[in-house]
Amino acid sequence: MAKVAIVGSGFIGRAWAISFARAGHDVRMWDQAPAAASSARDYIAGVLGDLAANDLLRGQAVDTVLGRITIVEELGEALADAVHVQENTPENLEVKRDVFSRIDALSGPQAVIASSTSALLPSRFTDHLEGRHRCLVVHPINPPYLIPAAEVVPAPWTSAETVERTRAFLVEAGHAPLVMKRELDGFIMNRLQGALLEEAFRLVADGYASVEDVDTGLRDGLALRWSFMGPFETIDLNAPGGVRDYVERYQAIYSNIFPQMLRRVDWAGEVMETIEAERRKHLPREELGERQVWRDRRLMALAAHKKKSDQEFGQ
The missing domain is CATH 3.40.50.720 (NAD(P)-binding Rossmann-like Domain)
Structure with missing residues (x-):
């Protein structure tokens, strides 16, 4: 000890x-x-x-x-x-x-x-x-x-x-x-999270999606895979020939999108009025604490599930 x-x-x-x-x-x-x-x-x-x-x-x-x-x-x-x-x-x-x-x-x-x-x-x-x-x-x-x-x-x-x-x-x-091999602003996780948040704010600010649409896409979509494997393993398994095959098939999609993702939206600007209003409609401010407890209990249940799944299926 x-x-x-x-x-x-x-x-x-x-x-x-x-x-x-x-x-x-x-x-x-x-x-x-x-x-x-x-x-x-x-x-x-x-x-x-x-x-x-x-x-x-x-x-x-x-x-x-x-x-x-x-x-x-x-x-x-x-x-x-x-x-x-x-x-x-x-x-x-x-x-x-x-x-x-x-x-x-x-x-x-x-x-x-x-x-x-x-x-x-x-x-x-x-x-x-x-x-x-x-x-x-x-x-x-x-x-x-x-x-x-x-x-x-x-x-x-x-x-x-x-x-x-x-x-x-x-x-x-x-x-x-x-x-990490050396230090970098934002480290790894905040840089990954930041890239996703930048696009989430942009989609709402430009009127392409609601706050709930974006949350649904992660909660009921991408995050289900990401809860037990990362983005590189995800694409490695999403093409018959693995990661190289995925890149050959789909890189053009992302190279087309990327120039559209280089413009920042001010998170605290006009878009915040929309985001805060939609979030408060789903969750009143006075219920934030209660929802945080709900979040932690869901995380506990997920951690228990992942532990059991690791034992049953392997990591």
Whole structure:
């Protein structure tokens, strides 16, 4: 059992705590606001019951997993003997630089220091550190205890050993790491998601489709395949001769479309009036919280289904 430090106890921090505690690690959670950390542990206690009901605790009891999560009042106490540190502070460059300076000074040399940032390149907040070779980004899709993919993004000076240790640590905890060769704005997942969102906004703004049409196309169309295989495997299986055959058959379709996709629509501009009105018609603002709980329970059911399907059909 390894010791893991969680720095910051918001949505991402408490989700990582669940994931690492479920994997058997001793998790110590610190937040500059002690009340926030205590509240996070209460939230975790409420989630673990649903996870157990869906057989997503690796056969462990709720109390066993919860018992591995400890709230500490001092950052140094959280970092003592930790082999992995997961930082989850706000998306602010100066905050990250300051927090990483403190973590680098207080943690032992054996600790990998990872940030959950979804937008900041690791080189921008680790360049000044003596231990910058052990720093990188591990960016999840929230919540990581239900969605296994996590991006491992090295800075130019991150050591190969740090990258490999992090990859192996995540795999052991049940994650599916995406190990980038070098840093890039948006990493992998936000660039893929961004490309899809750009087209979704454009289709609505130009009057070709409603918000619900676009959501239906993903929810009841593409996402059904994408829930268990990626775009390259999808096209590899969608032509008799595989991926090369697919490209020979269909590349012309996409080369024709691509020039039409180079114009940006301002997401916060006029189109937002249409999108927000359609979304609020389907889901009133006051029901957002309830729907988020519904989303997470659906994700739990999907995770349980995928686990069963992997066992039955293979990955």
